[in-house]
Amino acid sequence: MTMLSPLGRAMIQHFEDYASKAYRKFPNEPWTAGWGHTGPDVTENTVCTPDEAEEWFSQDIRHAESAVVAYTGVLSQHQFDALVSFAYNEGIGAFAQSTLLRLLNARQISQAADEFLKWDNVAGKPSAGLLRRRTLERALFLDGITL
Numbered sequence: 001m002t003m004l005s006p007l008g009r010a011m012i013q014h015f016e017d018y019a020s021k022a023y024r025k026f027p028n029e030p031w032t033a034g035w036g037h038t039g040p041d042v043t044e045n046t047v048c049t050p051d052e053a054e055e056w057f058s059q060d061i062r063h064a065e066s067a068v069v070a071y072t073g074v075l076s077q078h079q080f081d082a083l084v085s086f087a088y089n090e091g092i093g094a095f096a097q098s099t100l101l102r103l104l105n106a107r108q109i110s111q112a113a114d115e116f117l118k119w120d121n122v123a124g125k126p127s128a129g130l131l132r133r134r135t136l137e138r139a140l141f142l143d144g145i146t147l
Helices: 006-016 050-071 077-090 092-096 099-105 109-118 128-142
Strands: 019-023 032-034
Touching (some): 006 050, 006 077, 006 128, 032 050, 050 077, 077 128, 109 128
Antiparallel strands (some): 019 032
């Protein structure tokens, strides 16, 4: 797979929420706007329209898709969607260095799936929202897989 499915897109948008004005949930986080978009173009005063947010989202998704393709082998659509969601949320660098990726590439699918659940902290503290996201990503990753 090389493209996020409509299900994967909807899942990411469900967890990211749309924000027309830049925000920070925690002081050390980057400014975020649209559908979880961060970067040098987002500052404290950034405001975006729904169309701008969709364009940013599509660009950010392409980066996450490219990373998943570059770092993995053959995947099911659901595995691909789960990994793109993870890379989108945690960042491509974190994905590339993750034990999840190492185990996946070693074909240790069950152990790789369990790694999703370890990425549930914000500022060093467990987050119920992130745990919900990781639980869904894990379930999607394993959907249709016989272990």
